Amino acid sequence: MKILDSNKLFLLEEIVKKDFSGKYKDSVLGILWSVLKPLLIMIILTIIFSTLFSRTIENFAVYYLAGKCIYDFFSLGTSEAMNSIKGNVNILKRTAAPKYIFTLGGITSEFLTFLITLAILVAVMIATKASFHITAIYAIIPVLCLIAMITGIGLMLSVLCVYFTDIKHLYSVIKIMLLYSSALFYPMDIIPEPYHQIMILNPLYWIIEQFRKLVLYGTMPDTLNIINTILLSSIILVIGIIIFKKYDKKITLRL
Numbered sequence: 001m002k003i004l005d006s007n008k009l010f011l012l013e014e015i016v017k018k019d020f021s022g023k024y025k026d027s028v029l030g031i032l033w034s035v036l037k038p039l040l041i042m043i044i045l046t047i048i049f050s051t052l053f054s055r056t057i058e059n060f061a062v063y064y065l066a067g068k069c070i071y072d073f074f075s076l077g078t079s080e081a082m083n084s085i086k087g088n089v090n091i092l093k094r095t096a097a098p099k100y101i102f103t104l105g106g107i108t109s110e111f112l113t114f115l116i117t118l119a120i121l122v123a124v125m126i127a128t129k130a131s132f133h134i135t136a137i138y139a140i141i142p143v144l145c146l147i148a149m150i151t152g153i154g155l156m157l158s159v160l161c162v163y164f165t166d167i168k169h170l171y172s173v174i175k176i177m178l179l180y181s182s183a184l185f186y187p188m189d190i191i192p193e194p195y196h197q198i199m200i201l202n203p204l205y206w207i208i209e210q211f212r213k214l215v216l217y218g219t220m221p222d223t224l225n226i227i228n229t230i231l232l233s234s235i236i237l238v239i240g241i242i243i244f245k246k247y248d249k250k251i252t253l254r255l
Helices: 006-022 030-049 060-082 086-094 099-127 134-163 167-180 195-199 203-217 223-254
Strands: none
Touching (some): 006 099, 060 099, 060 134, 086 099, 099 134, 099 223, 134 167, 134 203
């Protein structure tokens, strides 16, 4: 895939606008749902779980929202990427537009929603009088790893979806498994062995854990964990690009 030129950047911008605005096209509140949805879910789960984990999780609302914004970006970004080619068949048949632009467009659209969620996280931290730490500036590291991971997985899923439509149903199950193994609303310490060792194999958990430490607790994650996350996300991205380039022309024949 070549570096984005001005024409491709324009196309990417138009795709992002279409995806982002289309999400709230027939909604009365429109983009406000990007704010209300995570807030309402956070309030409900805080009421349910804050008492249960009050002794082990300080400021449950921020703890939960910090993990949820990471998970939602991953879940929605990869799902949008998965359907990016299959869902734009009519456009791709009529134009010579590069297919990966549609995949990147779907991911970028969800990144904008992610930025809105981060703004909500800051607002909730202020409302709950949570401390702000200088280490938060390093949160860019797990976020960049997350973007690389989403892009790599998204490229692979977009190809798979063209060949195997059932991947959508299988992936919905995988996302549920990732949701409950990412310690979004409970501390990982409560998981007994040997399940604990299995659940921490989830790479999304480590990104969430690093993000929480940097933003919520003001501590630096283990250096080895950061290096492993960078390496893993880079490998996933490279594999995704290789697979997409290999099947790029073959995909056209399947559309």
